[in-house]
Amino acid sequence: MNVTNPLGSKYDPLVLPEHTYCIHMQAPATLANVGEAILDSFEHPIASRSLRAIAQEKLANNPSAKAAIIISDNTRPVPYKGEEGILLPILETLFSVGYQAKNIVILIATGTHRAMSRAEIAKMVDERVLSSGVAIINHDGRDESQLVYLGDSSRGTRIKVNKLYVEADLKIATGLVESHFMAGASGGRKAVCPGIIGEGSTFVFHGVPLMADPAARDLNLEGNPVHLESLEVATFVGVDFLVNVTLDHAFHVTGVFSGDLNEAHLAAVAKISETLKVPAPKAADIVVTHGGFVGMNHYQCAKCAVACLGVLKKDGYLVIIADTTDEGNVVGGINYRTTLALLKLQGAKGFLRTIGSSDWTFLPEQWQVQQWAKVFDRIDQDHMLFYSPSLDEIWWPGLPGINAKRFLSEKDQKNPGPDCFTKVVSGAIAYIEEQTKRKAKDMDIVYISDGPYVIPYTNDSLEK
Known part of the structure; x- marks a missing residue:
């Protein structure tokens, strides 16, 4: 069967065995008039006074009131421009009640991600916002001069937060709500924690115990310590x-x-x-998935890998395709690369023992590698085949899994064409046939069309 390539129309459709079971979520209905819906949500919010009323009160208390608006970075497809953009209406509401552009700051919630370039910001944010005179600033959790210590959470997080946000009279957070493989769901409190906290403040929030808790999983908030810690910190701030x-x-x-x-x-x-x-009839010998919009680097692709565990058999095979286009690094930060190499050398169980040791020094971004460990506790490392046209070859010695570019000709490896993903997926399935001595028609195969954004499960899978 042919399926539309999930990574964009510039690529050819994928070709999968005819009996492949395709998993996709039911498409939710879009809003008829998004602009009106946005303004209506400001005037008739959930469990709150209107944005206008809150903003006016802040100005009444301080005629020079400052406002801080947290926005996501470009790893999230939040609509910050165009007819469905949420950022310009927020600014226009503030301007309408008397806020001056010089007293408003837009903070990019980078968390522990790299800073966005000016070109990337221009691509993400409405040009009318860019020309409004409002400052747009990358949060830097490693710059202590940007942070203010406010106290400790009940779990011991030293709460250090962006100074500009703390000093603002009016604090606004924005974001996208989708499933999240640690916090249950993105959005909400995550704009603050980890969005604008200090790097050291992530040590509890993303520490080994919280990451290992069974409740820290996709679409679960009840008893989820990652969610609860994030909410406590954001509420405190x-x-x-x-x-x-x-x-x-x-x-x-x-x-x-x-x-x-x-x-x-x-x-x-x-x-x-x-x-x-989304339910599936049974767990699969082979799961084919993709990194989606968020999979702009290898770090973010952990999300689609973990999302597939509900339909991946023990010792099955996982085929991941991604379009890693991150301008900073298509793999991830130095701490991520370091701990990922450690996972490859030690295996899942050895890696978890190492980072769980009292002698281990916590490294930011190890939490994402801990998520990869969940995958390699289910399957051997050489049972994952990963391909992205832009992934920097020099880092493959430190990456777990098999570089699936081997299924392309030398010419296609150097200059991937629109059929690169098609050839990789077909080649990967042929390789699995060779390794298992079984025909594809005799194996259960699942294709996850929504990649990291859906939560598939089966009655006989190990996770639901």
């Missing part, structure tokens, strides 16, 4: 108004959830829960 959206497959807005930090976020999570969990 304060958010006056939340603006979150949900999106469909084409990144069109399906819902706008504004208002109270927790209640508006919970409403958005309830919305996505209606469509994200």
